[in-house]
Amino acid sequence: MTRNTIGAIIGIALLAGAASAQTLINGAGATFPYPMYSKWFDSYHKKFPTIQFNYNSIGSGGGIQQVTAGTVDFGASDGPMNDTQIKDFKDKRGAEILHFPTVLGADVPVYNIPGVSSQLNFTPEALAGIFLGQIKKWNDPAITGPNPGVKLPANDIVVVHRSEGSGTTYCWTDYLSKISKEWETKVGRGTSVQWPVGLGGKGNEGVSGQIKQQPNSMGYVELIYAVQSKMTYGKVKNAAGNFVNATLESVTEAAGSVKDMPDDFRVSITNAPGKGAYPVATFTWLLIPTKIADPVKKKAITDFLHWMLTEGQTMTAALDYAPLPKPVIAKETKAIAKIN
C-alpha cells in the first residue's frame, strides 16, 4: 500500500508539474458579470492561446480587497470604489487604481402573489415603503393605485433580500437612497445593510427560491438572473414619470443619460433622467492598477481592454447584457493609456 501511495504521489506530481509557457493572469470580484467575463476570457484565450485570464467571482468587495492586497492582477466590482478605498490602495500599492466599465446591469423587483400573473407597476414611493416596512399589505393604495384592474390581496407582504453582501444589493439600496430621504438616513447604501424588514436569502438562487415558495413575497434580483430563470418582474416608474420595463434598451438609455462622464468613470446611473431610462441600473467595472510590473502581463491586459471595447462588446447581447454606450467606449479607449 505504501508503494502504491508513493506511486500515486509521483504520478500526480508529474501530471501537475507539466508546466507550460502560458501567461496566467488572475482576477477576482463581482459575481453578476461572471458569465460575460468567462465568455470573453475564453474567446480571448482561443484567439491568443498563450494568454490565460483566470477570473473568480468571489464578490465585489472581495475583488476590491484582493486587488488592494495585491494577490490578484486585477479586480472587478459592481459598485465603484469609494475615496477611502482608493486612498487605501494608493497607500498600500503606491499606484493609482483605474475603473473600466465593461457592461451594464439592472435590478428588477420580483414577486409571487397567488392569482396575480400580470406585470405590476411600482412607484418609487411604493418600493421604499415596502422595503422600509411601512407598506405592509399588497392592497395598500400605494401599490394598487398604479395597477388598476389588478386584484391585489389583503395579505402581508413578505420581503426577501440578499443575505450576503453583493453588488446587486448595492445597486438596489443606492436607488432607494436616491428616491427616499428616509431610506438614505435610516438605512443608507451598501453591499450589505441593516434591513428594516424581511428574510435573507443566500445568493440569487436563495432569493428566487424563497420567492417561488413563499406566497405574497417580493424581492429583487439581477435582471439577467430573472430573465434566465424566467421569473415575472415588475416595471418601475423612472425619474421622467414613466413605468419602464427593464430591457437591454432601457438599461442602455440609462447609461446614455450620463451627460458628463467623470474621468475616473465612477458614476451612479440609478434614477437616471432619460424618458425611457430604467431607474435601477448600474455599470460594472474592472479595477486595474496603473502600475503592472510584469511587461508581459501589462501588454496582455491592455490588449485585452482594447479587444473588450471593440469585439467584446458585440458579444454582450447574446448573454442578455446591455452593451456600453459609444461615448463611454471612446473615453475608455483613451484611458487605457494611463496603464504604464
Next chain:
Amino acid sequence: MSWNKRRRKAVNAIMLSLTALCTLFAAGSLVFILSYLFVHGAASLNWNFFTKLPTPVGETGGGMANAILGSAKLLLLATCVGVPIGFLGGVYLAEFGTSTFSFVVRYVTDLLNGVPSIVMGIFAYSLIVIRQKHFSTLAGGLALGVMMIPIAIRSSEEFLRGVPLSLREGAMALGASKSRAIWTVVVPAAKAGLITGIMLNLARVAGETAPLLFTSFSNRFWSPGWNQPTAALPEMVYKYAISAYDDWHQQAWSAGFVLLTLVLAVNIVARMILSKRGPAAR
C-alpha cells in the same frame, strides 16, 4: 410469565424497533439525497466531463477535468498535513499520554474541530496567501489539512484504545519494547478503524468549499505545479449551483454526483484492501 417479565419483553421489543426506525431515518435520508443526485447528476454525465475543461456560459458541453485533478491534488496535500499529525497525535494520547497534558490536547482538539471552515480559510489566507502575494494549491491544501487534524486525532485515539489491553501485554511479555508493541500489534489490530477514520475525514474535507475560496482560489484552466491557483470540485458545485443557467445547474449536479462517486470508490477500495488483509477487518 410474570407481569414484570412481560413488561421487560415489551420494553425490549419497543426499544429495539425504535433503534431500527432511527437507522431507517438516517439511511433513508441518505438514500434520498443519493438518488436525487443520481437522477439529476448522472443524466448529463458523459466522458467530456472527465476530460474537458469548463466551457464559458452559453456553450453547452465541456467538463471539469481540471477541477477533478485540482481536488485530487488538494486532498493529497491535506492528507500529507493532516494524517501524520493526527495519527501520531492520536498514538500519543492513546499510548503515552499523561493525564493533564492529554486533557489539554483533547480539549484543544475539540476546539479546533469547532472552527468554522471559512475561518480556516481566513487563517490559511493570512498565513500563506498574503505572504506569498498569490493564491495557490499549497494554501488550499494546508487549510484542508488543518481541518483534518482534529478528527484524525480523535478517531485514531478512539480506535487504538479499543484494542484490548491483553494484546499489548502479550506483546510486551514476549519482550517487545513499548513502541514495537504499538507498531506491530496495536496499530495493525486497530487498522480497520484507523482507515475508516481517515476515509470519513477525507470525505468530509473533500466537500468543503468555504476554505478554498481565499486559498486555492479557482482556475478556468489547468493548474501547473503546486504554486498556482487551482479549480476544485466543491467550489465548482457551489459556483454552478447558485448560477442562473440550466446547463450550469445540470453540471453542478453532475459534479456533486462525481464527487460522491469518487468518495464512494475510495471507500470501496479501502474496504477491499482491508478485507483481504488481516482479521481486524470487519
Next chain:
Amino acid sequence: MQAFVKRVRNGDEIAYAITFLCAFAVIAITALLVFELYRNSEPSRVKFGWSFLWTKTWDPVAGEFGALPFIYGTVVTSAFAMILGIPLGVGAAIFLAELAPPRISSGLTFLIELLAAVPSVIIGVLGVFILLPFLRIVQPYIQGALGWTPLFAGPFYGVSLFSAGVVLTIMILPFIISISREVLLSVPNDQREGALALGATRWESTWDVVVPFARKGIVGSIFLALARSLGETMAVTMVVGNDPKISASLFAPGYSIAAVIANEFTEATGDLYQGALIELGLVLFALTIVINGAARILVASTTKRGTS
C-alpha cells in the same frame, strides 16, 4: 543510563518524542490560529470592547456591530440539532452494532458514512428546494400540537431556526452513528454474554452493560458532532433566514455566526467591518470553549461508572 540507552535503541524515547511533538503541534496550530484571529480583529475590539458581545445591532453602513443575535442563533440551532440528533444517532448505532446482521450493518453504515461526504452546499440546495416545502406542509401540525409554547408560535416562512436545526441534525448523524457504532462493536463480547446469561433481555444487556462500557467513545462522537454543527456554514446559511433578530420562536428566521462570516466576509470592505467579522470568529471559538467545558463537566459527573 544504560536503561536509557536501551530504551532509545528500542525506539521508545523516539516514538514518545515524535508522537508528543505531533500532539503538541495541535496546540501550537490552534494557538497560531487564535493569535491570527486576535490580531486581525483589532479594529473591532478597540472600538466596541466587551459590549460587542451583548449588542444587538448589526449595521454595516453605519459601522455598528454586535454579536448577540448570531450567538443566540448558533446556540439555538446547535442545541436543537443535538436534541434531535443524539437519540437518533445513538439509536441507529445501537441497531447497527448490536442487532443488525453484520452484512446489512456494514452496508448501511457504508451508506450513512457517505452522507458525511455530501458537500454541504448540496445539502443546502436540497434543503431549500425539498426540505423547506416539506416543512411548510408539516409545520401547521407541529404548531397545532405545540403552538401554545412560545417556542413554536408565530408565522412560518420556511427559512427558520427550526429548518436549520433539521438540516444540522441530518449533517451530524453520520458522525455520531459511525463512530458510536465502531466503539460499540469494540466492546468485548463477554460483556454481552455475561448480561444475557444473567437473564437480561437483549435491550437490557445493550443499554445497561454495553452502552455504559462504550460511553466515553459515544460522548466523544457527540462532541465531534456538536463541534461540527456549531461551525457548519454553507447549508445553514441557505435555510436559516439570515435575519439578525432574536426571537423566542424556532419558526422565526435567525442567523448564525458561521453563516454571517460566510455571507459577508467576501464583501466586507474596510478594516472595521472585516475586524468585526473576524472577532465573530473569535467569539465562536470562545463559545466552543464554554460549551465543550460545560459538556465535559457534565460528562465527568455522570461517567463515574464508565470504563477506560
